[in-house]
Amino acid sequence: xxxxxxxxxxTTDDQLLEPEQxxxxxxxxxxxxxxxxxxxxxWDEMEEALATQYCVWPGQDPxxxxxxxxxxxxxxxxxxxxxxxxxxxxxxxxxxxxxxMNAFMNGQMQAVSRSIGKQDQSxxxxxxxxxxxxxxxxxxxxxxxxxxxxxxxxxxxxALNVCWxxxxxxxxxxxxxQDAINDYVKINFDEESAATIxxxxxxxxxxxxxxxxxxxxxxxxGEAVRMKESYEDVQHLSDKRIRKILTDIRxxxxxxxxxxxLEIDRPHWRARRLMLDVFFPLSTDNLSDxxxxxxxxxxxxxxxxxxVRTEGxxxxxVSQVVNNHAGQVFDSRVNQARKNIESSQLTDSVNGAxxxxxxxxxxxxxxELIHFYHRKVDSNGYPxxxxxxxxxxxxxxxxxxxxLPYKHGWMPFVGFxxxxxxxxxxxxxxxxxxxxxxxxxxxxxxxxxxxRTDAATFPPLAVPGVRGGGHYPxxxxxxxxxxxxxxxxFLDMPKLDSGTIEIELAVxxxxxTYFGRTSADVPPEVSFRRQQYRVNRFLxxxxxxxxxxxxxxxxxxxxxxxxxxxxxxxxxxxxVDRDTIQGQYDVHMAFDVRDLNQEFVRMKLEYLTAVLPxxxxxxxxxxxxxxxxxxxxxxxxxxxSIKPAxxxxxxxxxxxxxxxAMMLAGEEPPLREGQDANTRxxxxxxxxxxNPKVREAYEGDEQFKAIYDARMQAxxxxxxxxxxxxxxxxxxxxxx
Numbered sequence: 001x002x003x004x005x006x007x008x009x010x011t012t013d014d015q016l017l018e019p020e021q022x023x024x025x026x027x028x029x030x031x032x033x034x035x036x037x038x039x040x041x042x043w044d045e046m047e048e049a050l051a052t053q054y055c056v057w058p059g060q061d062p063x064x065x066x067x068x069x070x071x072x073x074x075x076x077x078x079x080x081x082x083x084x085x086x087x088x089x090x091x092x093x094x095x096x097x098x099x100x101m102n103a104f105m106n107g108q109m110q111a112v113s114r115s116i117g118k119q120d121q122s123x124x125x126x127x128x129x130x131x132x133x134x135x136x137x138x139x140x141x142x143x144x145x146x147x148x149x150x151x152x153x154x155x156x157x158x159a160l161n162v163c164w165x166x167x168x169x170x171x172x173x174x175x176x177x178q179d180a181i182n183d184y185v186k187i188n189f190d191e192e193s194a195a196t197i198x199x200x201x202x203x204x205x206x207x208x209x210x211x212x213x214x215x216x217x218x219x220x221x222g223e224a225v226r227m228k229e230s231y232e233d234v235q236h237l238s239d240k241r242i243r244k245i246l247t248d249i250r251x252x253x254x255x256x257x258x259x260x261x262l263e264i265d266r267p268h269w270r271a272r273r274l275m276l277d278v279f280f281p282l283s284t285d286n287l288s289d290x291x292x293x294x295x296x297x298x299x300x301x302x303x304x305x306x307x308v309r310t311e312g313x314x315x316x317x318v319s320q321v322v323n324n325h326a327g328q329v330f331d332s333r334v335n336q337a338r339k340n341i342e343s344s345q346l347t348d349s350v351n352g353a354x355x356x357x358x359x360x361x362x363x364x365x366x367x368e369l370i371h372f373y374h375r376k377v378d379s380n381g382y383p384x385x386x387x388x389x390x391x392x393x394x395x396x397x398x399x400x401x402x403x404l405p406y407k408h409g410w411m412p413f414v415g416f417x418x419x420x421x422x423x424x425x426x427x428x429x430x431x432x433x434x435x436x437x438x439x440x441x442x443x444x445x446x447x448x449x450x451x452r453t454d455a456a457t458f459p460p461l462a463v464p465g466v467r468g469g470g471h472y473p474x475x476x477x478x479x480x481x482x483x484x485x486x487x488x489x490f491l492d493m494p495k496l497d498s499g500t501i502e503i504e505l506a507v508x509x510x511x512x513t514y515f516g517r518t519s520a521d522v523p524p525e526v527s528f529r530r531q532q533y534r535v536n537r538f539l540x541x542x543x544x545x546x547x548x549x550x551x552x553x554x555x556x557x558x559x560x561x562x563x564x565x566x567x568x569x570x571x572x573x574x575x576v577d578r579d580t581i582q583g584q585y586d587v588h589m590a591f592d593v594r595d596l597n598q599e600f601v602r603m604k605l606e607y608l609t610a611v612l613p614x615x616x617x618x619x620x621x622x623x624x625x626x627x628x629x630x631x632x633x634x635x636x637x638x639x640x641s642i643k644p645a646x647x648x649x650x651x652x653x654x655x656x657x658x659x660x661a662m663m664l665a666g667e668e669p670p671l672r673e674g675q676d677a678n679t680r681x682x683x684x685x686x687x688x689x690x691n692p693k694v695r696e697a698y699e700g701d702e703q704f705k706a707i708y709d710a711r712m713q714a715x716x717x718x719x720x721x722x723x724x725x726x727x728x729x730x731x732x733x734x735x736x
Contacts, residue, residue, distance in 0.1 A: 022388070022398045022401045023372075023374070023376075023386070023388055023398075023401065025388070025390050025394075025395040025396060025397070025398060026395040026396070028292075028294075028372050028374065028388065028390065029370075029390065029392055029395050031292065032279055032294050032370070032372075033331070035275075035279050035280070035281060035282060036279065036331055036333055036334060037333075038282055039275045039279075039282070039337075040333075042274075042275050042426055043275065043276075043337040043340070043341065045155075045433065046155050046273075046275075046276075046337075046341050047337075047340050047341050048432075048433070048436075049154055049155060049156075049430050049432040049433055050154065050341060050432070052089050052432035052433070052435075052436050052439060053087075053089045053090045053093055053154055053431075053432045054090065055085035055086065055087060055090075058071070059071035059072070059083075060083065061083065064082070064083055064084055064085065065080045065081065065082065065083055066079070066080065066081045066082070066083045067079065067080065077451055077475075078451075078473060078474065078475030078476075079473065079475060080475070081447070081451050081454075081475075082446070082447040082448075082450035082451050082454075083447065084443055084446050084447050084450060085443075086439055086442050086443040086446060088435055088438065088439040088442055088508075088511070089431055089432040089435050089436070089439050092153075092431045092435060092511070092515060093150065093153040093154055093431050093432070095515075095517065096149070096152075096153040096418075096431060096515075096534075097146070097149045097150050097153050099531060099534070099535065099593065100145075100149040100152070100153075100535070100538050101145060101146065101149055102591070103535045103538060103539055103591035103593070104145055104149075104538075104539075104542055105133075105142075106591060107539055107542075107589045107590060107591035108589070108590050108591070109126060109129050109130060109133070109543075109546065109587065109588070109589050110122075110126055110587070110588045110589075110590075111125035111126045111129060111550065111585045111586070111587050112585065112586045112587075112588065113125075113585055122585070124562075125550065125585055128550075128553065128562060129546060129549075129550060129587070132266075132267065132549065132553075133546075136266055137266060137267060137268075137269070140268070140269070141269050144160070144269045144270055144271045145269070145271070147271040148160055148271035148416065149538075151271065151273055152416050152417070152418050152430075152538070153418060153430060153431050154430045154431065154432060155273070155274070155430045156417060156418040156419065156428040156429045156430035156431075156433070157274050157415070157416065157417050157418070157425055157426060157428045157430075158271060158272065158273060158274065158415075158416050159271075159272040159273075159274060159277075159278050159287060159413050159414065159415050159416065160269055160270070160271060160272070160413065160414045160416065160541075160545050161268075161269070161270040161271075161272055161278075161295065161412055161413055162267065162268075162269055162412055162413070162414060162545050162548040162549055162552070163267070163268050163270075163406075163412050163552075164266075164267060164268065164406070164552045164555075164556050165264055165265075165266060165267070165268030166262060166264065166265050166310075167262075167263050167264035168260040168261060168262055168263060168310065169260070169261055169263045170258040170259065170260060170261075171258070171259060171261045172256055172257075172258060173233065173256065173257055173258070173259035174254060174255070174256050175245070175249070175254065175255050175256075175257075176249075176253065176254045177249045177250075177253045177254065180210070180246075180249050180255075181207055181210055183231075184206060184209075184210045185203055185206045185207065185210075187230060188206055188209075189202060189203070189206065190202060193205075213246075214246060214247075214249065214250040215250070220243060220246055220247070221239075221243060223246060224239050224242040224243040224246060225239060227242050227246075228242055233259040233260070234257065234259070235309065236260065236309055237257065237258075241257065245257050265556070266557075267549045267552050267553065269545065269549075272295065272413070274425070274426060275337075275426065276334065276337065276338055276341065277295065277296060278293055278294065278295045278296075278413065279293070279294045279295075280292065280293045280294070282424060282426055283423075283424055284424065284425055284426075285423040285424055285425055286415065286425070287411055287413045287414065287415040287425070288410055288411050288413075288414075288415075288544075289411075290411060290413075291374065291375055292372060292373065292374035292375065293372075293373045293374075293411060293413055294370055294371065294372050294373075295370070295371045295373070295413075296330065296368055296369070296370055296371075297368070297369045297370075297371060298366050298367070298368055298369075299366070299367050299369060300365060300366065300367075301322055301326070301365060301367070304318055304321065304322060304367050304369075305318060305322065307399075307400075311400065312400060313389065313399045313400045314397070314398060314399055314400060316397065317389075317391070317394065317397040317398065317399045318399065320391075320394055320397060321367055321369075321391050321394065321399075322367070324393070325367060325391060325393050325394075326365060326366070326367060327365070327366060327367075328367075328368065328393060329368055330368050330370055330391070330392040331392065367391075368391075369389060369390070369391055369399065370389070370390045370391065370392065371387060371388075371389055372387065372388040372389075372390060373385055373386075373387055373404065373411055373412065373413075374386055374388065384403055384404070384409070385403075385404040385409065385410075385411060386401065386402065386403055386404060387400070387401070387402055387403075387404050388400070388401045389401075406551070406552060406555065407551070407554075407555050408548065408551035408552070408555075410548065410551075412548065414541055414544045414545045414548065415541065416538065416541045417537070418430055418431070418534070420537065431515075434514070435511060438507050438510070438511055441503070441504075441507050442504050442507055442508065445500045445501075445503050445504040445507075446504070448500055449496070449500055449501075452493070452494075452496050453496070454476045455475075455476050455493050456493050456496065457476065458476045458477045459476065459490040459491050459492075459493050460474055460475065460476070460477070460478045460479070460480045460490070460491045461477070461478070461479045461480065461488055461489070461490055461491070462480055462481075462482040462488065462489050462490070462491050463479045463480065463481055463482070463488045464481065464482070464483075464486055464487075464488075509521045513526065514530075515530065515531075516528070516529065516530025516531045528593060528594055531593045532592070532593050535591055535593055539589040539590065539591060540589075542589055543587050543588055543589040544587075546587045546589065547585070547586070547587040550585060550587060648676075649676065649679055652675065652676040652679045652680060652683075653679060653680075653683055655680075656679070656680040656683040656684065657683060657687070659711070660683075660684070660687050660691075660694060663697075663704055663707050663708060663711075664693065664694070664697055664704070666703070666704075668707045669711070671711070671714050675715075675718075677715040677716075677718035677719050678715075678719060680715050681712060681715040681716060681719070684708065684711060684712050684715070685712070688708075
């Protein structure tokens with residue numbers, strides 16, 4: 001692994017640190033350039049990892065055979081020899097990716113409040129996080145997590161950008177004359193005038209004024225300009241188009257125009273490759289502590305120009321980039337590394353690119369921008385994260401410079417690693433690097449067996465020798481002159497022994513043990529220990545991403561949506577002050593890799609069934625255990641079938657109260673298994689104590705008393721059965 005110790009400058013210039021002043025763009029680009037200069041060895045590793053994973057090497061042929069025409073030298077052991085593609089690294093990467101994706105999609109999330117007495121709020125937050133993972137963000141998040149887990153497994157490291165995503169689309173909007181009048185009155189209503197002449201008179205004055213504007217061409221032009229300044233829905237339209245809206249309202253009583261509508265408004269996760277999509281000092285060990293992070297973004301011409309309106313980018317900057325830098329990459333070294341790495345997945349050395357590949361970096365209609373997230377300290381000594389948008393060819397122009405708008409105050413990136421053996425995040429190795437030599441050894445043994453099989457199937461033919469000598473290739477089916485041999489015959493080939501198979505199996509056993517793969521040669525405890533360790537590391541980083549996501553929810557998500565998703569009567573989980581967002585909740589994720597084995601789930605169920613009756617004090621929350629088991633049996637069944645404990649108890653209480661009403665009406669409600677006997681017995685006892693009608697019926701109506709007593713006895717019997725089961729297992733019951 002490369003361990004280049006690059007030197008990075010630390011900005012101390014007060015001119016750069018003041019938040020209201022734009023930073024020195026050239027200085028930011030110089031810091032980025034230093035990292036790119038030192039990133040070469042990491043790109044080489046990434047390219048080599050993909051070549052190993054996808055079995056790409058010089059001289060390949062689609063038929064899986066060695067040919068001198070491709071290699072440029074005589075192949076070993078002979079022309080048309082085996083050149084097998086052994087996809088061991090890819091198989092391991094796919095296994096690891098599947099393990100991570102199962103852990104992410106089926107893992108249990110839990111939001112834990114840092115404040116005492118807020119368990120109900122924590123449950124509401126947890127419910128909202130499940131909803132976002134499984135419903136709101138599911139299509140987008142699944143795609144990004146597939147990429148993320150693939151890059152973690154292949155390259156050994158990756159990053160996840162967690163941000164808030166807003167996207168608008170244009171829709172045809174109709175406005176009537178009355179709508180226009182109402183808007184005009186609302187904007188121009190004068191409270192002082194209304195206090196003098198009355199609200200109705202003030203409204204009438206404004207209606208008359210609006211009609212006069214429509215009838216006066218000069219005032220109509222002025223109103224068009226004012227509308228563009230006052231109405232967000234028409235700010236994207238030209239003055240001429242706004243004037244047409246007004247004339248249509250005047251002439252026909254209505255108008256139609258395209259208006260932006262907010263289509264997407266939610267958290268957004270985006271997987272990023274280190275040193276290709278995001279850059280930071282190579283000594284960084286945790287992205288949350290990085291002094292700066294630079295991220296590249298590709299925009300079309302329309303998207304770039306729209307940033308002026310939607311995000312307040314500098315119009316001069318956008319115009320300069322659009323007019324002069326279409327299709328220009330920010331660094332030729334990075335661009336070449338991207339092409340090399342991408343081509344490792346999509347090409348072989350003989351036939352070139354497979355399929356129809358779009359080269360993003362050669363698109364003349366694409367613009368590459370750089371987003372710098374950098375930590376600075378203002379003149380008062382307060383640290384903060386600022387975001388600066390640049391183009392490498394216009395360092396003197398700033399697209400936008402602002403304090404990062406997220407109140408959580410964290411870098412919007414979370415780092416992931418496959419291993420953690422060194423401090424720097426970029427030093428984590430991926431699976432292909434770890435198994436490269438093992439894969440080569442397996443290939444060597446399989447090529448050897450294939451070549452020996454070819455030779456045994458069609459051995460070289462010994463023929464009578466000839467004078468003059470010559471070159472005679474030794475390969476299956478060739479004729480090999482042998483002096484003194486008067487009759488052609490096949491040469492005797494060495495017998496195939498089991499040594500080559502044993503070598504391959506020994507290599508594969510070693511790989512299985514290293515990665516903890518489930519196999520007959522790996523003890524179950526080793527398999528669990530190693531897989532669980534990697535899953536725990538992965539989920540710890542995912543939990544950090546989820547914590548970022550919830551902090552953004554607190555800042556941007558509408559309280560009404562929260563109440564609808566969680567069932568909470570208010571928006572208590574959403575507190576938008578900075579201190580609360582930074583410190584209110586911790587988010588934990590957990591997944592037991594053994595739950596992928598249904599036999600283990602069955603054994604777990606049997607053990608719990610035996611142990612739970614021993615809980616005489618009610619210390620165990622059985623609802624959580626049932627939920628966990630349901631998720632293990634079927635990840636989709638758990639969330640659909642499990643109610644929160646409080647809601648389940650409330651349902652039991654309300655159902656038993658309805659049963660009391662049925663008994664008062666002379667009907668006997670049915671008894672069913674699987675009910676909460678303890679809660680229902682308490683309801684019956686409380687009804688007798690606090691409800692006069694129930695007590696009167698119990699004392700004066702023999703039939704009611706018999707039904708009521710029978711129901712209480714049934715619930716008590718269910719509780720006694722639990723105690724009896726525990727007594728039967730331990731051989732005695734408590735004396736006190």
